[in-house]
Amino acid sequence: MRHVITGGAGFTGTYMVSALARRGEKIIVFDVEEPLATKNSIDFVRGDVRQHRDLRKLHLGRDDVVYHLAARQFHRGVPHRNRDEWFADVNVNGTRCLLEAISAGSTQRLVFFSTDMTYGKPDHTPVNTTDMQLPIGPYGRSKVGAERLLIQACREFGLHATIFRPRLITGAGRLGILKKLFRLIRAGLPIPLIGAGKNRYQMIAVEDCVAAALAAVERNCPLGPFHLGSHEPPTVRELLRELIRRAGSRSILLPIPAVMLQPTLSLLDRAALTLLYPEQFAIANIDYVLDTEGTTKCLGWTPSRSDMDIIFEAYNGFLQSS
Numbered sequence: 001m002r003h004v005i006t007g008g009a010g011f012t013g014t015y016m017v018s019a020l021a022r023r024g025e026k027i028i029v030f031d032v033e034e035p036l037a038t039k040n041s042i043d044f045v046r047g048d049v050r051q052h053r054d055l056r057k058l059h060l061g062r063d064d065v066v067y068h069l070a071a072r073q074f075h076r077g078v079p080h081r082n083r084d085e086w087f088a089d090v091n092v093n094g095t096r097c098l099l100e101a102i103s104a105g106s107t108q109r110l111v112f113f114s115t116d117m118t119y120g121k122p123d124h125t126p127v128n129t130t131d132m133q134l135p136i137g138p139y140g141r142s143k144v145g146a147e148r149l150l151i152q153a154c155r156e157f158g159l160h161a162t163i164f165r166p167r168l169i170t171g172a173g174r175l176g177i178l179k180k181l182f183r184l185i186r187a188g189l190p191i192p193l194i195g196a197g198k199n200r201y202q203m204i205a206v207e208d209c210v211a212a213a214l215a216a217v218e219r220n221c222p223l224g225p226f227h228l229g230s231h232e233p234p235t236v237r238e239l240l241r242e243l244i245r246r247a248g249s250r251s252i253l254l255p256i257p258a259v260m261l262q263p264t265l266s267l268l269d270r271a272a273l274t275l276l277y278p279e280q281f282a283i284a285n286i287d288y289v290l291d292t293e294g295t296t297k298c299l300g301w302t303p304s305r306s307d308m309d310i311i312f313e314a315y316n317g318f319l320q321s322s
Contacts, residue, residue: 001063004028006049006098007070009035011174012113012206016067017042019210030058031070049094052101060105065217068112070094074139074280075176080272083138091142092149099153109221110161111213112150114143116227116290117279118165125200126291129165129225137279151223160221164212166228167290170310171206172317177280182318185243188250195258195285197237202229202289205305215299222298227290233307246312258285 003020007013008029017035020027027042029035034044047054049070060066072078072090079086095112102110117140118133135141153159170178184191212228233239237253244251265281268274276284295301 001065002026002028002061003065003067004030004058004060005067005069006030007068009033010069011171012169012209013067013069014173015171015206015210016069016213019207019214028058030054049098050090052097055097055101058101058105060101060107062106062108064105064107064109065221066098066102066107066110067213068095068098068110070098071113072139072142073176074277078274078277080274084141087138087142088145091139092145095146095149099149099159102159103153103157108158108160109217110150110159111216111221112146112161112163113209113213114147114163114165114225115140116165116167116229116288118144118147121283121286122288125287126289127227128291129227129294135279136282137277139277139279147225154223161223162213162216162221163223163225164209164216164228165225165290166204166209167202167230167288168204169206169209169228170203170314172313173321174206174314175318177276178311178314179318180275181240182315185247185249185251185315186319186322190254191240191244191251192261193236193240193253193255194261194281196255197240197253198235199285199287200233200289201236201239201284202233203307203310204228204230204303205310208301208303208305211304212295212299212301215301219299224294224298226295226299227292228295228303229290229292230303230305230307230310231292233289239307239311242308243311243315247315 003025005013009031021041030045030047045057072087118135120134120136133144150161
């Protein structure tokens with residue numbers, strides 16, 4: 001059996017590769033970029049999920065397991081215009097091409113990482129997997145499109161595909177939206193908050209995402225969808241105050257009413273001076289927690305890391321890489 005990881009050179013993919021390598025599994029990394037480090041049990045295939053000729057190089061077979069992590073996200077040069085098309089080009093069209101290769105190879109199992117952003121702005125908490133998906137931006141919409149393709153494939157050719165919807169995946173090596181925050185803390189500068197910071201902004205450790213994926217494979221990839229999030233996350237204010245304390249920083253929190261700051265961020269984004277993307281700042285002051293009970297019941301999975309430990313590890317990784 002081979003474990004094929006699309007986007008295997010990325011953040012989550014790197015942790016997935018390490019976990020599988022520790023088990024002595026045969027691993028294929030499929031990515032447009034080569035991994036920073038490879039081991040004897042790892043083969044690298046350079047390719048783009050949108051290209052059928054590249055996917056054919058994988059020679060997918062019935063016993064392979066595919067972890068579909070390749071995606072466009074907010075940390076990679078998002079264009080100012082035509083964002084729906086830009087995200088969908090890889091996240092939807094790439095998924096369609098991959099599913100065609102999977103069907104041709106009669107591959108039976110797939111794990112897919114979607115996003116909590118498919119729900120949009122939740123009006124209650126915790127959010128359940130049965131809640132309506134009403135994404136407010138192009139990234140969330142592209143992931144909804146990919147999910148629908150997977151569900152269709154499960155019905156049409158018997159694919160066993162697990163869909164995960166994680167909150168913010170964090171850990172050492174992950175920056176993205178956190179990079180601006182970490183720079184302020186390192187410099188001891190004030191940290192603006194969208195709102196009072198009394199809401200919870202749940203995260204999930206990348207290691208816990210990997211553990212959930214492996215648990216799904218062991219159970220023959222049940223569809224789900226399954227939520228991934230930490231247990232009992234603190235408020236944003238509590239989280240950042242403790243991070244500042246642990247970091248030994250002089251930073252202070254500067255709450256700004258959302259009704260003032262969000263329109264300003266929106267104007268900046270429209271002017272191509274983006275500080276945060278609308279899908280990010282629109283939910284920054286909302287109490288947003290995913291219900292993970294179904295994941296625990298079906299997969300025997302529980303999160304092992306607290307939000308505070310996750311974000312502090314990410315901060316230390318930022319310091320080491322700077």
